[in-house]
Amino acid sequence: MKKYKEINANQTEIINTIKLLIYKENPGLLEKINFDDDELFLEPLLFSYFNYKMDNSLPNKFLTEFMQGYFVNKEELEINYSFNENEIAYLPKLGYFKKNEPAFFEPIHIIENSNIEVFRHSINLLRNVFTDGSGNVIPDFDITFDNSLLEKNISYLTNAVSFIKEDSKEHYEIIEKCCKKILLFKTDPGNTNSFATIKAHGVAFFNVYQDDYDEVFFIDDIAHQTGHIILTTLFHNRKAIFKIDEEQNVEDLLKLKDHRTVYILLHALYTYYTTLLCLDNSLAKNRFNKRQEKEAMGRIGFYLNKCSNDLNRFEKINDLYSGIENVLTNEGKEIYDIIRQKYSEAVQKWQTTISGFDYNNQTYNFAFKNFDALNTLEKTQS
Numbered sequence: 183m184k185k186y187k188e189i190n191a192n193q194t195e196i197i198n199t200i201k202l203l204i205y206k207e208n209p210g211l212l213e214k215i216n217f218d219d220d221e222l223f224l225e226p227l228l229f230s231y232f233n234y235k236m237d238n239s240l241p242n243k244f245l246t247e248f249m250q251g252y253f254v255n256k257e258e259l260e261i262n263y264s265f266n267e268n269e270i271a272y273l274p275k276l277g278y279f280k281k282n283e284p285a286f287f288e289p290i291h292i293i294e295n296s297n298i299e300v301f302r303h304s305i306n307l308l309r310n311v312f313t314d315g316s317g318n319v320i321p322d323f324d325i326t327f328d329n330s331l332l333e334k335n336i337s338y339l340t341n342a343v344s345f346i347k348e349d350s351k352e353h354y355e356i357i358e359k360c361c362k363k364i365l366l367f368k369t370d371p372g373n374t375n376s377f378a379t380i381k382a383h384g385v386a387f388f389n390v391y392q393d394d395y396d397e398v399f400f401i402d403d404i405a406h407q408t409g410h411i412i413l414t415t416l417f418h419n420r421k422a423i424f425k426i427d428e429e430q431n432v433e434d435l436l437k438l439k440d441h442r443t444v445y446i447l448l449h450a451l452y453t454y455y456t457t458l459l460c461l462d463n464s465l466a467k468n469r470f471n472k473r474q475e476k477e478a479m480g481r482i483g484f485y486l487n488k489c490s491n492d493l494n495r496f497e498k499i500n501d502l503y504s505g506i507e508n509v510l511t512n513e514g515k516e517i518y519d520i521i522r523q524k525y526s527e528a529v530q531k532w533q534t535t536i537s538g539f540d541y542n543n544q545t546y547n548f549a550f551k552n553f554d555a556l557n558t559l560e561k562t563q564s
Contacts, residue, residue, distance in 0.1 A: 188513065189359065192418035196383075197223040203232050208245060215252045222252050225274055226362050226384035230307040233381040238310075248307070251275030266304045267322060278302060291332065293343050297358055300339065301365045302329045308365065311381050314373050325369040332366060335390055335400075339364070342400030349463040353456065360415050361408040366390050371547055376403050378410035386411065394550060398470065398477045401460050402548075409456035413449055416517070420445070423514040426503060436498050444499060444509075447492060448518070454489040455521040458482060458528045480553040482528065483536030484544065489525050 200223045204211055215222060227248055234240065244263045251273045261279055264271035269281035278288040291300045304327035312320045347354045362384040368391050376389045386407035392399070417423055428445035432438065442450070461478050464470070470478055496518070500506040506515055540556040 226382050227307050229383040270303050294340050299363045311379050320373045327367050338396045339400050342397045345464045345469050346460050349467045350460050357408045360411045378407045398474050405456040405460040406453045409453040413452045451492050451521045454485050455524045477550045483539045484548045
């Protein structure tokens with residue numbers, strides 16, 4: 183699609199940056215790996231490593247250690263620095279190893295019929311991205327990472343990926359190109375919600391804190407968090423998208439209570455587009471049972487309300503600058519136009535159904551239990 187023509191070019195720039203960083207740190211390492219393997223240089227833990235290293239000291243051999251799975255000529259494994267709090271180490275392409283046990287422990291898990299990996303355990307290089315609203319790392323006792331989360335959710339997650347792949351084929355190709363790995367965790371959303379971060383570019387982080395999550399939640403969260411990853415890739419050169427300073431706060435510009443930047447606001451709008459797209463397409467293909475249909479429609483109404491509010495704010499920014507042509511470049515406007523188009527299509531399709539929905543008991547994250555309490559089946563079908 184025309185709007186994604188920059189993804190390949192931007193990924194090439196990212197790859198070249200990672201190659202340069204590796205060369206500066208350990209040029210000999212480039213002789214052990216396939217220099218022409220682009221997927222290698224999009225390994226999310228490379229982003230984590232170099233971001234982490236900017237603020238923390240790491241052993242010189244750490245980079246070599248976690249890249250052993252990419253060596254062209256295999257060597258005897260050396261694992262000294264990658265063990266997590268449970269003394270389990272993860273090496274990309276290879277899997278998991280226990281401390282002081284020479285035998286292989288667990289393989290990596292690739293979602294069926296996809297190229298997307300799901301982590302089984304917490305990863306040392308990713309631990310520092312789990313922060314609360316104040317930027318403090320969430321303590322171990324307040325967050326869960328373990329294989330039980332994968333076991334509980336993997337069938338729902340696998341089905342959701344399959345539904346998106348079959349029902350939103352064109353968009354799924356972009357998801358798989360930009361999202362390499364998924365990590366499931368569980369914590370109070372007051373600590374953090376599901377997220378994606380440039381500090382671990384290519385990983386989608388899903389907070390599976392509600393016990394009733396199933397395929398509908400995962401379609402929503404896959405579309406949402408991978409939407410952030412896709413847009414971060416597209417926005418690698420922000421000046422190709424924005425004509426104004428995208429780090430300005432919406433609050434300062436519009437005198438409204440909104441601590442987001444213009445950049446984050448456009449990110450939010452894009453994730454409404456991706457979520458509406460994927461939920462709507464899977465509903466059209468009758469993927470869900472009656473309960474799930476109700477939840478999917480509830481989520482669509484929930485995001486249409488959010489999208490309406492944020493489109494209104496972005497339009498006010500456009501007015502402030504005397505038109506969108508003074509806010510976004512042509513490439514930026516193309517992205518904005520597909521968001522507005524999908525919003526208009528969804529409103530036209532779903533307005534009669536969702537107009538009677540009551541969201542008064544919803545929190546920031548959609549909770550079906552709350553929605554179900556206020557919205558009977560008769561109301562949703564009227």
